[in-house]
Amino acid sequence: MPDLPPLALVLHGARGDLSKRMVLPALATLGARGLLPERWALLGTGRRSIPDDEFADLVRDALSEFGDEEAQGAADVLTERLAYCQDVSASDDDPGDLPEALDRLRGELGEDLLVVHYLAVPPESFAGITRSLHRHGLTDGVRIVYEKPYGTSPDSFRELDALVHEAFDEEQVFRIDHFLGKEATQNLHVVRFANELFGGAWNREHVAQVQVDVPETLDVADRAEFYDATGASLDMLVTHLFQVAATVAMEPPVGLAAGDLLAARDEALARFRPLDPAHDVVLGQFEGYRDLDDVADDSSTDTFVAARLWVDSDRWRGVPFVLRTGKRMAASAQQVTLLLRAPDRMFGQDVGPNQVSVSLSGSGTLRVTTTVKRPGPDLALDTGTLSLPLADVEPGRSLPPYAGLLADVLAGDRTLFTSAEGLAAAWEAFAPLLGDRRPDVQPYAPGSWGPAAADALVEPFGWALGPDDSDGSDPKG
Numbered sequence: 231m232p233d234l235p236p237l238a239l240v241l242h243g244a245r246g247d248l249s250k251r252m253v254l255p256a257l258a259t260l261g262a263r264g265l266l267p268e269r270w271a272l273l274g275t276g277r278r279s280i281p282d283d284e285f286a287d288l289v290r291d292a293l294s295e296f297g298d299e300e301a302q303g304a305a306d307v308l309t310e311r312l313a314y315c316q317d318v319s320a321s322d323d324d325p326g327d328l329p330e331a332l333d334r335l336r337g338e339l340g341e342d343l344l345v346v347h348y349l350a351v352p353p354e355s356f357a358g359i360t361r362s363l364h365r366h367g368l369t370d371g372v373r374i375v376y377e378k379p380y381g382t383s384p385d386s387f388r389e390l391d392a393l394v395h396e397a398f399d400e401e402q403v404f405r406i407d408h409f410l411g412k413e414a415t416q417n418l419h420v421v422r423f424a425n426e427l428f429g430g431a432w433n434r435e436h437v438a439q440v441q442v443d444v445p446e447t448l449d450v451a452d453r454a455e456f457y458d459a460t461g462a463s464l465d466m467l468v469t470h471l472f473q474v475a476a477t478v479a480m481e482p483p484v485g486l487a488a489g490d491l492l493a494a495r496d497e498a499l500a501r502f503r504p505l506d507p508a509h510d511v512v513l514g515q516f517e518g519y520r521d522l523d524d525v526a527d528d529s530s531t532d533t534f535v536a537a538r539l540w541v542d543s544d545r546w547r548g549v550p551f552v553l554r555t556g557k558r559m560a561a562s563a564q565q566v567t568l569l570l571r572a573p574d575r576m577f578g579q580d581v582g583p584n585q586v587s588v589s590l591s592g593s594g595t596l597r598v599t600t601t602v603k604r605p606g607p608d609l610a611l612d613t614g615t616l617s618l619p620l621a622d623v624e625p626g627r628s629l630p631p632y633a634g635l636l637a638d639v640l641a642g643d644r645t646l647f648t649s650a651e652g653l654a655a656a657w658e659a660f661a662p663l664l665g666d667r668r669p670d671v672q673p674y675a676p677g678s679w680g681p682a683a684a685d686a687l688v689e690p691f692g693w694a695l696g697p698d699d700s701d702g703s704d705p706k707g
């Protein structure tokens with residue numbers, strides 16, 4: 231990328247799960263594909279200092295455990311120039327060795343050094359690090375990436391955002407939601423706005439129900455402490471599933487400039503009706519969850535959530551958006567399905583599902599399922615599916631979401647990030663699920679599809695995903 235200035239990527243929480251699984255492999259992928267600036271350095275931070283060579287070993291280990299072949303091949307690109315610094319928020323008066331390290335890099339790499347702070351730390355550390363960067367004069371001209379969840383309630387979201395805006399201009403802030411960076415999520419609007427076959431049907435006249443379904447076979451044992459304090463509805467619903475639902479629900483953007491898509495998505499979020507926990511939400515917890523280390527014996531944390539969401543716009547009035555996700559479920563898949571209106575019966579026979587679906591897993595797949603005539607002499611009805619794996623489109627190789635979003639941070643493109651306005655609207659729609667209106671958590675068997683009560687939310691159609699629809703990959707396994 232010839233136009234990029236030299237870069238210092240400061241990875242706060244560099245020894246954590248997210249850094250090792252996602253951020254370091256994503257950086258390596260960018261390195262392998264020549265998408266990092268020619269001159270750059272990686273600075274890790276944490277509350278306990280470690281020597282630079284131990285950090286280099288950690289980076290190599292993370293790539294061999296979590297990186298693909300391409301990322302593993304780029305280990306030297308990451309370890310060539312790295313250092314480990316103390317957590318900048320460890321003391322009120324002393325920022326530690328980070329400012330010095332940055333000054334040194336300015337001397338070595340160029341005065342036009344772009345500093346990107348990536349906060350791969352628990353949400354409760356966001357405020358402290360933000361405050362410290364501000365207090366120690368480390369905010370000018372930098373970019374800062376916040377992981378999700380950005381706030382854990384409407385109030386904590388507002389407090390965090392006020393603090394962030396004291397320290398940074400909005401243009402410096404990149405709130406990541408990696409589902410927005412998935413190749414197939416981006417195709418939701420490309421396909422829709424480019425092709426009237428889809429675009430023309432994208433409304434309540436033709437769509438009877440929308441499902442955003444992300445079951446996971448994944449366990450939470452290796453991050454139980456974090457998970458028990460968070461739960462499925464904070465970890466996935468108010469974040470990824472809301473953003474994907476807004477991507478489906480949005481109106482055509484006024485233009486195709488960077489900010490236009492973001493504005494259209496935010497407007498859709500603003501149309502989300504606050505959830506009705508009594509009628510529209512089912513929470514679940516898999517049996518055996520409370521036996522995990524670091525999980526309270528009487529934990530009421532939800533490991534499953536299904537919610538029927540209503541979007542109060544002319545386009546979607548009366549069309550339920552049903553969102554579901556959970557851990558230890560029967561299958562792993564990430565699917566958006568538009569269930570199309572169709573007659574119940576034709577020629578005296580039942581009409582099967584007619585739907586457009588997009589699998590968000592991996593490189594993504596677009597599918598159209600339609601009623602067809604079964605080949606043969608009789609006028610018998612059947613169902614057929616056209617399937618387009620997006621990896622079949624040249625050049626076939628996409629960027630994994632974290633790599634794509636990091637490339638956007640370096641380029642200063644905020645299209646696929648969330649905004650304060652959008653998140654405020656998401657929190658407003660989610661708020662009824664907090665506090666005393668929260669429904670009881672129902673047990674479900676590991677390896678099942680969650681509590682049976684969730685099936686009522688998709689009546690009369692049933693779930694589009696079934697036992698045969700697992701994408702076959704445990705996304706993190």
Ligand SMILES: NC(=O)C1=CN([C@@H]2O[C@H](COP(=O)(O)OP(=O)(O)OC[C@H]3O[C@@H](n4cnc5c(N)ncnc54)[C@H](OP(=O)(O)O)[C@@H]3O)[C@@H](O)[C@H]2O)C=CC1
Binds near residue numbers: 245349353456
């Ligand atoms: N893990 C995942 O799959 C995903 C995680 N996320 C988000 O990423 C963030 C991190 O999660 P995860 O990696 O799982 O959590 P971990 O607990 O595994 O890692 C967090 C790291 O942050 C370090 N840390 C804590 N406080 C500070 C601080 N003040 N300054 C610098 N480092 C600090 C800790 O290590 P040390 O002891 O070295 O300080 C630890 O290494 C969370 O916000 C989470 O919601 C988002 C999507 C997926």
Ligand SMILES: O=C1O[C@H](COP(=O)(O)O)[C@@H](O)[C@H](O)[C@H]1O
Binds near residue numbers: 446448465705706
């Ligand atoms: O952010 C999160 O996302 C993952 C699912 O992401 P993907 O990489 O498989 O698309 C989820 O497992 C995790 O709980 C959540 O924190």
